[in-house]
Amino acid sequence: MTATHHPFTAGVHAGYAPEGPLRPLTAPVHHSAAFAFASHAEAAAKFALKAPGFTYSRTGNPTVAILEQRIAALEGGSSAVATASGQAAVALALLALLQGPRHLVASARLYGGTVDLLTDSFNDFGVTVTFVEPTDADAWRAAIRPDTAAFVLESVTNPQVQVVELEPIAAVAHAAGIPVVVDNTLATPFAYRPLQHGADVVVHSLTKGLGGHGAALGGAVVAGSFDFSDPQRWPQIAAPRDRYRGDSLLSRYGEHAYAMLVRSKFLHDLGPALPAGSAATLLQGIETLHVRAGHVAASVVALADALEGHPAVARVHHVSRPDHPQHALAAQDYPRGTGCILGVELADAALVAPVVDALQLIALAANIGDARTLVAHPASMTHCRLSEAQLASAGISQALLRLSVGLEDPSDLLADLRQALDAAWLGSGARLESGARPGSSAAPASQLASQPAPASQPAPA
Ligand SMILES: Cc1ncc(COP(=O)(O)O)c(C=O)c1O
Known part of the structure; x- marks a missing residue:
């Protein structure tokens, strides 16, 4: 599997090649909460996020990692983080951008659960939202405030099946240094790849078309290539943090910094991890997408x-x-x-x-x-x-x-x-x-x- 393969091929192969003595053709399901370390030094390095690998399945699991790589490949993203549901993916993707009581500009035609999240749960923590008609680029521009942290919209809305021309909206956002978060659940990357049209973060409910069988809940946050290098505006990514021993996530992880924030802080602290069995079920669904x-x-x-x-x-x-x-x-x-x-x-x-x-x-x-x-x-x-x-x-x-x-x-x-x-x-x-x-x-x-x-x-x- 290489980057030159067609996305349909990526849907079948990305993230996994048979290995080990048995070389199973389908991804093995690693039903394990924790992973053993060969030495104290290895454990310390992995817990400090200084060495790659798995420690505990709340923040990473080998089967889930295959799913994450496959979705990142399908969307053309730099990395992906899987979550227990689409709702968790939307929440984590936005929490990683909010850093305190800030403001969001959102499409007035979002999934009802996302509206609940923005107007009720986020509002409890001081986040405010301006809803706009998503097809109107001028409305997005007019709603921007100095504390706007993100634009939030769905590529295809439900149930009116409305689509937006993403490029002009992304241009408005980027001119103001704001990332665009697109929920691509309905379209799936079969029909549309938002990162190619100006989005900076893509979220999915894998429960829907990607999984395709209604057999497991799941979600994913896919990172694009937004410039988070301003430490005043994006301290959670570009400024030194105690949590990361005085390093900034950007200095440690470069283009993967946003995804590492989603995983190492919000997935870790809030805990909506995708079970390995669900990841395997969703992987099988994606193969036939x-x-x-x-x-x-x-x-x-x-x-x-x-x-x-x-x-x-x-x-x-x-x-x-x-x-x-x-x-x-x-x-x-x-x-x-x-x-x-x-x-x-x-x-x-x-x-x-x-x-x-x-x-x-x-x-x-x-x-x-x-x-x-x-x-x-x-x-x-x-x-x-x-x-x-x-x-x-x-x-x-x-x-x-x-x-x-x-x-x-x-x-x-x-x-x-x-x-x-x-x-x-x-x-x-x-x-x-x-x-x-x-x-x-x-x-x-x-x-x-x-x-x-x-x-x-x-x-x-
Ligand atoms: C567009 C969209 N985003 C997110 C979600 C939430 O996903 P989940 O039900 O997997 O939590 C849904 C659920 O219907 C949805 O339709």
Whole structure:
């Protein structure tokens, strides 16, 4: 495995080559909390971070290290630190930049758990956040303050599948000496590599598309090449620290200094370490990322096309639709698609429960990127702690369903969706006829029989 290999090859090989007397082809799972030292000198050097190697699995484990190298290779980063969940990855990535009560500028369309982290837990420690419309580079510029520590955004948002042109936002940030942190969970490096578009740090929930099977939680922080050399602005990285025996992390670890701060301070002190068994499960998922993601991308487009015509559907949110505001940008920056998410705005919020309850193959669950297709109602599930105003600025209505498209044949998915939409629509039409569903402009059930079937069945990918 060399740096010249294709990313798809890196997904299968990076970070591991068979070795030792048995030469196992798949990465061995090192289920061990601690690692023995051959001598006192070796132990002392490793604990002082003066020699590489493993001491205790909270800060590093050989199986987890293979996963870290593989993700760094996929994203084109200098190093990566794996964490117990995506939530932990977001938290650690930002804590390493905050150093006290500082300010963040963040996209108004972040995952609900990240909004909770920023507006509640971080706020408890004096961190303040200005939320901006992510596609508006001028809004990012206007929100900058002297104490702004980072820009935070998602490459592909959930559930409206919005994408941003990252370069202008990164240019605004870099002109003010601010690093850009991009959550690339939905896109995965199969579709988009934010470090190549100006990001400085990439975070992932590996639980989603990268792991791909919904079988293990995990996260990762991937470091790019931001210049942290100003000790006034970045004392935690560029100034001498007692914790590192009077050295600065920058002087010791160079381009790996930020990642070492994440690992040796925040992973060590807060403890959200990824178990070796989870790392092995996630590694197996990553090996098939490019095959899975290609199939999913084709299925998502086919379903978006087919659902758009159904009378119970007011609108499909997906960049493949010509009326999506980022249709042209996505065609340019995301030629391999935007991942597994499809937003389906129903004609009326009253249809949500009947549709969801009528689905037979598609499960109601709060995850994405699973091998199975899942549906969620963001307003009452993943984003339920957001205020009405936050929901509105995130573009999440009460009628919006999120589909996370899996690996099934898309014709079976469409059949399940159509029978659920038809049943809910007929039910709502019956109520409409008796006057119990005011305010809907949708056609009554009596007209459904004459409605043409939604566009043709999607072809198998
Ligand atoms: C974009 C995004 N980032 C981070 C997370 C948090 O990841 P995890 O659930 O692995 O903690 C999620 C979870 O849904 C997510 O969708």
